Amino acid sequence: MGSSPxxxxxxxxxxxxxxxxxxxxxxxxxxxxEDPTYVSVLKFYGGIVAAFSIHEGGHALVGAMTGTDMDxxxxxxNQPLAFTENAGNNATGAAINSAGLLTQxxxxxxxxxxxxxxxxxxxxxxxxxxxxxxxxxxxxxxxxIHSTNKENDNGYQGDLQGIEFYTNEPTAxxxxxxxxxxxxxxxxxxxxxxxWTPDWLxxxxxxxxxxxxxxxxxxxxxxxYAF
Numbered sequence: 001m002g003s004s005p006x007x008x009x010x011x012x013x014x015x016x017x018x019x020x021x022x023x024x025x026x027x028x029x030x031x032x033x034e035d036p037t038y039v040s041v042l043k044f045y046g047g048i049v050a051a052f053s054i055h056e057g058g059h060a061l062v063g064a065m066t067g068t069d070m071d072x073x074x075x076x077x078n079q080p081l082a083f084t085e086n087a088g089n090n091a092t093g094a095a096i097n098s099a100g101l102l103t104q105x106x107x108x109x110x111x112x113x114x115x116x117x118x119x120x121x122x123x124x125x126x127x128x129x130x131x132x133x134x135x136x137x138x139x140x141x142x143x144x145i146h147s148t149n150k151e152n153d154n155g156y157q158g159d160l161q162g163i164e165f166y167t168n169e170p171t172a173x174x175x176x177x178x179x180x181x182x183x184x185x186x187x188x189x190x191x192x193x194x195x196w197t198p199d200w201l202x203x204x205x206x207x208x209x210x211x212x213x214x215x216x217x218x219x220x221x222x223x224x225y226a227f
Contacts (some may be wrong), residue, residue, distance in 0.1 A: 013191040028122075035128040038086040039111050040122045041122075042073045043121070043122035043126065044122045044123070044125055044129075045126055046123055046126060046127075047122070047123040047124060047125060047126020047127035047129070047130070048110070048126040048129060048130045049126075049129070049132050049226075050123070050127055050128070051104065051107065051127040051128075051129075051130035051134075051194065052080075052081075052128070052130060053098040054103055054104065054107050054212075055101070055103060055104050055130075055134070056081055056100065057103065058102065058103025059083060059096055059097070059099050059100050060083075060105070061099065061103075062099040063085060063096050066087075066088070066092045066095065066096070067088075068085050068086060068087055068092055068096060069085070069086045069126065070083050070084070070085045070086075070096075071084045071085075071191075073084060079148060080146050080174075082089075082157070084155075087166065090166045091169065092162055093162065093165070093166035093168075094162075094166040094167050094171075096162075097159045097160075097162030097163050097165075097166065098159070098163055098175060099140065100159055101134075101135050101159060101175075101179045102179075103154070104130075104131045104134060104135065104204045105135070105179065105183070105186070106180050106187045107131060108122075108127075108128060108131040108132065109186065111124060111127065111128060111131075112186060112189050112190060119190065119194065120193070120194060120195050121192035126195075128187075129188050131183070132183045132184075132186055132187040132190065133183075134180070134183075135180055135183040136180050136183050136184070138158075138160055138176070138179070139157060139160070139176040139177070139179065139180045140191075140227040141159065141160075142159070142172070142176050143176070145180050149161040154188040159170050160175065160176050165174055198203070
């Protein structure tokens with residue numbers, strides 16, 4: 001991506017919508033409408049672990065496909081699991097570092113589109129909570145906190161910083177924004193399927209769309225609300 005995505009909104013309510021996505025998706029089954037059980041809580045956090053594993057599996061898969069040696073460490077770089085790679089070229093390095101978030105987005109899209117998946121199952125809720133919140137937290141860390149994503153001596157740590165290392169800052173910025181917008185869009189769609197979501201959010205008066213802008217390497221997100 002040569003330029004950063006462009007955000008277009010048609011309502012100031014988009015800020016409220018994003019806040020709701022973050023708040024509601026961090027609610028565990030223990031605070032959902034139905035009575036919680038140990039099983040439901042375990043399923044929720046099991047879904048988080050599964051989504052985390054899919055993210056890391058995306059890195060490993062691209063590494064294997066490109067014949068890249070990867071070393072994995074537990075509890076490194078403020079992460080539960082981290083890797084270092086010996087990429088043969090910049091394209092391979094960028095592909096490995098972007099694979100985690102891209103795999104997450106693909107997994108979330110499969111869940112959203114497959115009618116056979118119970119969207120109110122606690123395991124699925126856990127997976128979607130991670131798939132939606134993780135890209136946004138990655139971006140916030142890359143832009144402001146610099147804890148997980150930062151330069152490390154002559155190298156780097158963190159997926160987004162890795163993309164910048166192998167490409168350039170505008171590409172990393174564009175990727176961070178794009179993944180965040182996709183996560184917001186997927187979160188909005190997932191919330192509309194939940195039994196505990198407020199009726200006003202399920203209403204058809206709300207419309208959120210995500211589409212590429214013509215002749216630009218950018219994304220546009222549009223949120224409409226009819227009073």
